Amino acid sequence: MDIPKSHPRYESLLKREKIVEALDKGILAKAGLIAHGRGETFDYLIGEKTTDIALESIKAAAALLVLAENPVISVNGNTVALAKEDVVKLAKELNGKIEVNLFYRTREREEKIKKEFEKEIENGEIRLLGVDDANKQIPNLDSLRGKVSEEGIYTADVVLVPLEDGDRTEALIMMGKKVISIDLNPLSRTARKSTITIVDELTRCLPLLIKYVREYKNKSRDELEDIVNNYNNKENLKRMLNYIADRLKSLEID
Ligand code: ATP
Numbered sequence: 001m002d003i004p005k006s007h008p009r010y011e012s013l014l015k016r017e018k019i020v021e022a023l024d025k026g027i028l029a030k031a032g033l034i035a036h037g038r039g040e041t042f043d044y045l046i047g048e049k050t051t052d053i054a055l056e057s058i059k060a061a062a063a064l065l066v067l068a069e070n071p072v073i074s075v076n077g078n079t080v081a082l083a084k085e086d087v088v089k090l091a092k093e094l095n096g097k098i099e100v101n102l103f104y105r106t107r108e109r110e111e112k113i114k115k116e117f118e119k120e121i122e123n124g125e126i127r128l129l130g131v132d133d134a135n136k137q138i139p140n141l142d143s144l145r146g147k148v149s150e151e152g153i154y155t156a157d158v159v160l161v162p163l164e165d166g167d168r169t170e171a172l173i174m175m176g177k178k179v180i181s182i183d184l185n186p187l188s189r190t191a192r193k194s195t196i197t198i199v200d201e202l203t204r205c206l207p208l209l210i211k212y213v214r215e216y217k218n219k220s221r222d223e224l225e226d227i228v229n230n231y232n233n234k235e236n237l238k239r240m241l242n243y244i245a246d247r248l249k250s251l252e253i254d
Contacts, residue, residue, distance in 0.1 A: 003017065011048075012040065012048075015036075015082060015203070016036075018081050018082055019032065019033060019036050019078070019081050019082070020033075021081070022077060022078075022080070022081030025112065026108060026109060026112045027077045027080055027081060027109065027112050027113055027116065028077035028078065028081055029077060029102070029103070029104040029109070031103070031104060032076070032077045032078045032081075035078060035163060036078060038184075038185060039163075039184045039185070039201070039202075042184035042185045042186075042199075043184050043201050045244050045247070045248065046184065046199070046200075046243075046244060046247075047247060048201070049204075050200050050201075050204050050205060050208065051199075051200070051240070051243060053199070053236060053239045053240050053243055054198055054199050054200040054205065054240070055208070056231065056236060057196050057197060057198045057199070057200075057231070057233070057236055058198055058200070058205055058208050058209050058212060059212055059227060059231075060196050060227055060228055060231035061160070061180045061196045061198055061209060062209055062212030062213045062215075062216050063212075063216055063219075063224040063225075063227040063228050064158055064178060064180060064195070064196060064228050065094060065158060065160065065180070065209075065213055066213055066216045066217055066219075066224055067158075067221065067224050067225065067228065068094070068156075068157050068158035068178075069157050070095065070097075070155060070156050070157050070158075071094050071095060071097070071156060071157070071158040071159070071160065072097045072098070072099050072129070072152045072153050072156040072158075072159050072160070073087055073090060073091055073094075073097065073098045073099070073159075073160045073162075074098075074099050074100075074101040074130075074153060074159055074160065074161045074162075074164065075087060075098055075099070075100055075101065075113070075162070076100075076101060076102055076103065076162075076163060076164075077102065077109065077113065078162075078163050078202075079162045079163055079202065080113050080116055082202055082203050083162070083202050083203050083206055084116060084117070086203070086206035086207060086210065087162075087206070088117070088120050088125065088126055089206075089210050090160075090206060090209060090210050090213065091125075091126045092125055092126065093210060093213045093214060093217075094213070096125065096126045096127050097126070097127050097129060097151070097152055097156075098117070098126050098127070098128055098129065099128075099129040099130035099148065099149055099152035099153050100113050100114065100128065100129070100130040100131050101130055101148065101153065101161075101168075103145065103165055105144050105145065105147070110130070110131045111131065113131075114128055114131045127151075129149035129151055129152035129153075130147075130148060130149045130152055130153070133149045133150065133151065133152075134147040134148055134149055135147070135149075135150065136148050136149065136150045136154040138153070138154075138168070138171045138172065138175065139171065139174070139175065140170075140171045140174060141167060141168060141171045145167070145168060146168075146171065153172070153177075156177060157177060157178065158177065158178045158179075158180065159172055159177055159178070159179050159180070160180045160181075160182075161179060161180070161181050161182075161190075161194075162181070162182040162183075162202050163181075163182065163183065163202065164179075164181050164183070164190050165189075165190060166188060166189025166190045166192075166193060167189075169181060169189070169190045169193040169194055170189070170193045173193055173194075173195070178195040178196075179193070179194045179195050179196075180194065180195065180196045180197075180198065181194040181196075181197050181198070182197075182198045182200065182202050182205060182206075183197060183198070183199065184199060184200065184201060185199075186199045186237050186240045186241055186244070187241075191237060192237070194233065195233065196231065196233055197233055197236070197237060199236075199237070199240045
């Protein structure tokens with residue numbers, strides 16, 4: 001379908017197209033459609049823009065990623081469908097590690113996702129983990145959902161998990177890892193369990209995250225540690241909820 005650029009919901013419709021395409025290609029599980037819809041709802045409530053509150057978590061996340069010794073970006077079908085290029089850009093600014101980590105894990109879907117990154121793997125731009133080497137197990141998760149790569153999530157100190165589920169976030173935190181999540185729902189278990197939660201839309205916040213990672217590479221460790229230590233995730237989530245509540249109260253229906 002050709003969506004006219006003048007359409008008031010152009011961006012949103014374009015994302016829907018990408019999500020549907022990914023379903024047709026076998027990259028996305030059907031439940032990914034529902035997850036996307038939940039995200040859209042919260043984005044509507046937030047006003048479909050990056051708030052100053054989210055920007056604070058983006059900066060803290062960038063500082064944590066630059067400080068990390070072994071960061072890994074975990075991807076699922078939705079993330080690949082919407083933001084593959086920016087995930088690659090961010091990985092290239094870090095150590096190049098991307099790990100496929102699916103809620104509904106099937107060999108077929110993993111292979112299809114791997115194929116999406118074929119060019120970047122061949123060029124040596126990234127390392128795609130979690131497909132042929134998912135032979136370690138996250139404790140406290142059922143066997144299929146807990147399979148991870150030793151070089152990737154299993155030994156990572158910081159894991160970026162766009163659109164993750166709460167159980168897995170909690171299990172990663174219990175392993176002693178720092179978890180950065182991107183989740184439009186400030187009430188989700190993921191949002192509440194993460195070390196840093198970016199309550200923003202994935203494709204909107206990734207370019208900002210990349211920008212700050214690039215910028216922060218010029219900062220000292222002390223400066224970066226200050227940024228991370230001055231950030232309070234619970235406080236940030238509370239402010240986000242208040243922002244949504246105030247915004248809804250101020251909206252006029254005519
Ligand atoms: P939890 O287990 O953390 O309570 P959940 O059951 O709501 O979460 P899922 O349905 O597995 O989680 O995940 C979808 C989450 O991803 C939702 O919270 C949704 O708001 C969020 N989400 C969906 N699309 C996007 C997007 N494009 N950008 C940011 N967040 C998104």
